[in-house]
Amino acid sequence: KNEVEQSPQNLTAQEGEFITINCSYSVGISALHWLQQHPGGGIVSLFMLSSGKKKHGRLIATINIQEKHSSLHITASHPRDSAVYICAVKVARSQGNLIFGKGTKLSVKP
Amino acid sequence: GAVVSQHPSWVICKSGTSVKIECRSLDFQATTMFWYRQFPKQSLMLMATSNEGSKATYEQGVEKDKFLINHASLTLSTLTVTSAHPEDSSFYICSARPRQGGNQPQHFGDGTRLSIL
Numbered sequence: 206k207n208e209v210e211q212s213p214q215n216l217t218a219q220e221g222e223f224i225t226i227n228c229s230y231s232v233g234i235s236a237l238h239w240l241q242q243h244p245g246g247g248i249v250s251l252f253m254l255s256s257g258k259k260k261h262g263r264l265i266a267t268i269n270i271q272e273k274h275s276s277l278h279i280t281a282s283h284p285r286d287s288a289v290y291i292c293a294v295k296v297a298r299s300q301g302n303l304i305f306g307k308g309t310k311l312s313v314k315p
Numbered sequence: 316g317a318v319v320s321q322h323p324s325w326v327i328c329k330s331g332t333s334v335k336i337e338c339r340s341l342d343f344q345a346t347t348m349f350w351y352r353q354f355p356k357q358s359l360m361l362m363a364t365s366n367e368g369s370k371a372t373y374e375q376g377v378e379k380d381k382f383l384i385n386h387a388s389l390t391l392s393t394l395t396v397t398s399a400h401p402e403d404s405s406f407y408i409c410s411a412r413p414r415q416g417g418n419q420p421q422h423f424g425d426g427t428r429l430s431i432l
Contacts, residue, residue, distance in 0.1 A: 207358075209358075238420065238421075240423070245425070245426075246353075246406050246408070246425065246426040246428060247423070247424075247425035247426055248408065248410075248423040248425075248426070249423070250420050250421065250422065250423065253420040291358070291359070293359075301347060301349075301364075301412050301421070302349055302361045302364055303349070303359075303361070303410075303421065304361075305351075305358040305359040305360075306358060307357070307358040308358060
């Protein structure tokens with residue numbers, strides 16, 4: 206079993222829909238990242254959080270440390286949101302290296 | 316915002332060639348840089364952790380003599396794939412953690428797609 210599990214693996218949505226991507230992990234962490242990877246491969250860090258909730262524009266990330274679960278929400282989705290969204294955890298008491306989920310491929314249709 | 320520059324973006328070369336990939340933090344100092352590899356449809360996997368001025372720490376299964384890492388300054392780490400073979404073809408990406416560390420997020424380069432013929 207992977208230490209970081211994401212669901213769904215693939216997600217197709219219509220423009221304007223509310224989207225949720227889930228992440229569960231099984232290790233002790235000091236932080237959790239949500240990353241966005243575009244087709245060219247480059248990665249953008251969307252959020253880093255260790256508790257509660259963060260919001261940036263149409264993106265919202267939440268984490269429940271007790272349940273070892275995080276969600277990424279996209280409100281009013283748009284075709285330009287199409288990308289792979291990756292959950293990654295920073296293992297507690299490590300040098301800071303990340304363990305990555307396999308990603309969720311999101312496709313938003315106009 | 317913090318920027319990490321990775322070069323080159325694409326490399327296509329013959330089997331047996333050595334390839335050097337550079338990772339630079341452009342507007343911050345990074346005592347620690349990480350090198351990851353991603354095979355198609357797989358998640359990113361840590362190869363090694365690079366600390367400025369000291370030897371890199373390699374993950375299990377990663378050959379340190381094949382993947383040479385040099386972190387000579389606070390803004391530059393290099394990964395050299397020596398005598399590359401087709402099975403080394405992959406997407407390599409670096410990230411850098413600001414010197415302040417702690418709760419600072421890592422910043423990623425745009426990656427290098429390596430194809431060995």
